[in-house]
Every structure is written in structure tokens, then in C-alpha cells.
Amino acid sequence: MKARWLPHPALTLLLTLIWLLLNNTLSFAHLVLGLFLGWAIPLLVRGFLIEVPRVRKPLKLCLFMLKVFYDIVVANVHVAKLVLGPKSRLQPAFIVVPMEIENEFVLATLTSIVSLTPGTVSAGLSADHKLLILHALDAPDADEVAAGVKRNYEAPLLEIFECSRT
Amino acid sequence: MPFWIELLVSVFLVLGSVFALIGAIGLYRLPDFYTRLHGPTKATTLGVGGIVIASMIFFSSRNDGLSLHELLITLFLFITAPVSAHMLAKAAMQQKLPTVEQTHGKPWD
Amino acid sequence: MLAYVIPFCLALLGLAAVLSVVRLVKGPDMPDRVLALDTLYINALALIVLFGIWLASDLFFEAALLIAVMGFVGTVAVGKHLLHGDIID
Structure with a gap:
């Protein structure tokens, strides 16, 4: 089941990727910062997110x-x-x-x-x-x-x- | 910069600009609002996409490594263009804008 | 070659921007004008990216991204205003 501290793992990955693209780098520091943002933003806005159905294929x-x-x-x-x-x-x-x-x-x-x-x-x-x-x-x-x-x-x-x- | 990269960048730039121009021509000359809506949502979006891809190739071929952040602009435009088109079409249907006479079917009220 | 291609593309995009300004002035209705503005900001974005290639400067990326975000928000806000008479519902 979904963990409470990580409600949207796919969204976290997507946000991290966007952060890395935005900074145009692959450095470790930005990866950590991106992961933090990707973790924090879905938690803060979870009330507004709509349910995305699971991808079957x-x-x-x-x-x-x-x-x-x-x-x-x-x-x-x-x-x-x-x-x-x-x-x-x-x-x-x-x-x-x-x-x-x-x-x-x-x-x-x-x-x-x-x-x-x-x-x-x-x-x-x-x-x-x-x-x-x-x-x-x-x-x-x-x-x-x-x-x-x-x-x-x-x-x-x-x-x-x-x-x-x- | 090697010649073939320059050629590739040029091809994408020209294609992108031509598509953006076609979108604007559509906006200028088509007869009613609903047909005009087609130009900007498709042609202009792809035109900017082409220019952005050219920019990506150009900056990647320079010395400081791969440059992919231009992709974000394309992605953003491809997500937002249908949304704004849908919104404007709804507004136009609500205001009962006239349609060109050979239109089949009717807009909703 | 790029020294010739880029001014040519700048001319094409400039013409596109002029055509959308003509539509913006001609109207005839509100949604037409908003659509013309929408096209105009996308053209401006393309012009800025192109200018960035010309000057070989990466700094224009942020400007282009900001125009994309602000332009979309503007179009949606005016669209909602046309639909409901107010923006926040």
C-alpha cells in the first residue's frame, strides 16, 4: 500500500527529473535537492492532486x-x-x-x-x-x-x- | 562547429519558423473563430517545438556538454496549448460566435 | 550558414507576429483577440529562443520559460473571465 510519507512516488521522480532539467546538470547536490523538492511538493499539495489510474501496460x-x-x-x-x-x-x-x-x-x-x-x-x-x-x-x-x-x-x-x- | 550540425540546426530552424508562420497565416485568413482556432493550437506549437529542438542541438554541440533544459519549454507548450484552446472554444460557444455557413452540425449553447 | 539562416527565420517569425497583431486589432470578437494574444506570446517566445541562438547565449532560456508560463496563465485567466465573468470560482 502507499506509504503516508511518500504518497506519489512517480510524481516525486518526475519532479526530480524536471528539477535536474531546469538546472541543466546531473550533479549530486542538485539530485539531492531535487529529490527533496520532489518529496516535499506532493506532500504539500496532495489535497489538490487528482487520482491517476495505474498504468497496466x-x-x-x-x-x-x-x-x-x-x-x-x-x-x-x-x-x-x-x-x-x-x-x-x-x-x-x-x-x-x-x-x-x-x-x-x-x-x-x-x-x-x-x-x-x-x-x-x-x-x-x-x-x-x-x-x-x-x-x-x-x-x-x-x-x-x-x-x-x-x-x-x-x-x-x-x-x-x-x-x-x- | 561541424558542418552537419550546422545543417541540422538550420533545417530545424527553418521548419519551425515556417510552421509558426503558417499558424499565424491561418489565424489571419481563415473565415470564423472556430477554424482560426486550429492554426495556433497545432502549427504554432509545433513551430516553437522545432526551434527549441534546434536550440537544443546548437547548445549541446558547444563545449559545455549536453543541454536538455529547452525540452521543458516544448513539454510545457504541448501540455498547455490544448487547455487554452479548449477554454477559448468554450468561451466562444457561450458567446454564440457566428460560424461560417458551410459548417455542418451546431455548437452547443 | 547559420549567419544567413537565423536572420531569415527572424524575418519569418516577425511576419508571423505582425499577422497576429493584425488579427488582434481586427477582432472582431473577444475570443479572437485572446487567441491572437496567445499566438503573439508563442511567437515572441520563439523569437527569444532564436535570438539566444544568434548570440550563442544560454541566458535567454529563463526568459523564454517565464514567457511560456506567464502567457499560459494570462490566457487561462482571460478565458475564465470570458466564461464566468470572474477569474476565481
């Missing part, structure tokens, strides 16, 4: 991150073409996608990924977290976009994180 998470990064680059080339092309050919659309994810953290991850990848920006979430509305820059087929989001990003996230389906 770390390897799959890495592959998924690489794929998302690749998609971001492709999305940018795509958007660049649309931006520089003729304006009258654009077919923007509002698309409502039903969500299966309940967990807040995973939902936030999904909306961020959707905003950064092909031609879509997340524009709103219904109060009960069941529907997500997207704006697509160029979507001749709205159902295809919604299905793509569910297939490419929602299904892998549900598989990677330990969270319940609704």
Missing part, C-alpha cells in the same frame, strides 16, 4: 506516445495544406462523440490528444462527462472522424489505463 503506453507524436507531425502538415489552400473548399463541422471513459485524468489526456492531432479541436464536454464536442477543420464525413477518434485514441487509452468503462 507501460510498453504499450510508450508505443502509444510515439504514435501520438507521429500523428501530431502529420496533423501539422495536413493543417498547413488546408490553411494555405482555398478557403471555400473547407468543410468545417461540429461533431459530437460519445465517451466511454469515466476517469477525469484519462479524459483530460484524451481531449488534449484530440486537440493536438488531425484537424480537430475539443470544444466542450457535457456536464455528465458522457459527450465530447469537437470542431473539425475539414470533415466531409463527420461519422468517420468520430469513429477515428474512438478507434485511434480512446480504445488504446482504455486498454493502457486501469479504468472502468461506463
Whole structure:
């Protein structure tokens, strides 16, 4: 079980890494200071932290991150073409996608990924977290976009994180 | 500095600047707010990412060892850009900003 | 080569900043202006990083990071103001 004096070991490591990056060094003194900050900050702000679900498949998470990064680059080339092309050919659309994810953290991850990848920006979430509305820059087929989001990003996230389906 | 590092830095710099410019062009010429939102969130973020990677390569190739702290800027931008875009889209939907006429579907109230 | 590439990139980014200023002035609505400001600070950040490469000085990193943090906080604060009419709820 989680120890009371070290509630978030992963967050501690992350903060230490960020501290080392910020100082651009690997010296022992900064490592100790970083570990201290990484230990103290989660303790001080634990009331505000949201629950992060356990990662079930770390390897799959890495592959998924690489794929998302690749998609971001492709999305940018795509958007660049649309931006520089003729304006009258654009077919923007509002698309409502039903969500299966309940967990807040995973939902936030999904909306961020959707905003950064092909031609879509997340524009709103219904109060009960069941529907997500997207704006697509160029979507001749709205159902295809919604299905793509569910297939490419929602299904892998549900598989990677330990969270319940609704 | 060896020639190939200079070449690599130049390629990343030019790519980054072109993407940042495309983002700004999108902001300038697209017809309504929701379409304009796409330029800055994607193109500009990646553009800054490219420039920051160029900076990372440049400072790492100089004498004082690896320099990775520029990564923090990229990381921060990639986390924050979707958040601000989402927020502005929500504000725009609440204010019922006009959409361009060929838009399919409707924004929420 | 960098002596030619960097001024060229500075010109491109300067043009990008000018375009966002045009959008900032033209509007027509509040969210458009906030979006233009958002783009403007990101462009300024890129310009500062580029300037740091030009002068081969590592000191500009802190300035760029501060602009990134402050710009995000500013955008979110104005966004919340547009949504709810106040910032802290």
C-alpha cells in the first residue's frame, strides 16, 4: 500500500527529473535537492492532486506516445495544406462523440490528444462527462472522424489505463 | 562547429519558423473563430517545438556538454496549448460566435 | 550558414507576429483577440529562443520559460473571465 510519507512516488521522480532539467546538470547536490523538492511538493499539495489510474501496460503506453507524436507531425502538415489552400473548399463541422471513459485524468489526456492531432479541436464536454464536442477543420464525413477518434485514441487509452468503462 | 550540425540546426530552424508562420497565416485568413482556432493550437506549437529542438542541438554541440533544459519549454507548450484552446472554444460557444455557413452540425449553447 | 539562416527565420517569425497583431486589432470578437494574444506570446517566445541562438547565449532560456508560463496563465485567466465573468470560482 502507499506509504503516508511518500504518497506519489512517480510524481516525486518526475519532479526530480524536471528539477535536474531546469538546472541543466546531473550533479549530486542538485539530485539531492531535487529529490527533496520532489518529496516535499506532493506532500504539500496532495489535497489538490487528482487520482491517476495505474498504468497496466507501460510498453504499450510508450508505443502509444510515439504514435501520438507521429500523428501530431502529420496533423501539422495536413493543417498547413488546408490553411494555405482555398478557403471555400473547407468543410468545417461540429461533431459530437460519445465517451466511454469515466476517469477525469484519462479524459483530460484524451481531449488534449484530440486537440493536438488531425484537424480537430475539443470544444466542450457535457456536464455528465458522457459527450465530447469537437470542431473539425475539414470533415466531409463527420461519422468517420468520430469513429477515428474512438478507434485511434480512446480504445488504446482504455486498454493502457486501469479504468472502468461506463 | 561541424558542418552537419550546422545543417541540422538550420533545417530545424527553418521548419519551425515556417510552421509558426503558417499558424499565424491561418489565424489571419481563415473565415470564423472556430477554424482560426486550429492554426495556433497545432502549427504554432509545433513551430516553437522545432526551434527549441534546434536550440537544443546548437547548445549541446558547444563545449559545455549536453543541454536538455529547452525540452521543458516544448513539454510545457504541448501540455498547455490544448487547455487554452479548449477554454477559448468554450468561451466562444457561450458567446454564440457566428460560424461560417458551410459548417455542418451546431455548437452547443 | 547559420549567419544567413537565423536572420531569415527572424524575418519569418516577425511576419508571423505582425499577422497576429493584425488579427488582434481586427477582432472582431473577444475570443479572437485572446487567441491572437496567445499566438503573439508563442511567437515572441520563439523569437527569444532564436535570438539566444544568434548570440550563442544560454541566458535567454529563463526568459523564454517565464514567457511560456506567464502567457499560459494570462490566457487561462482571460478565458475564465470570458466564461464566468470572474477569474476565481
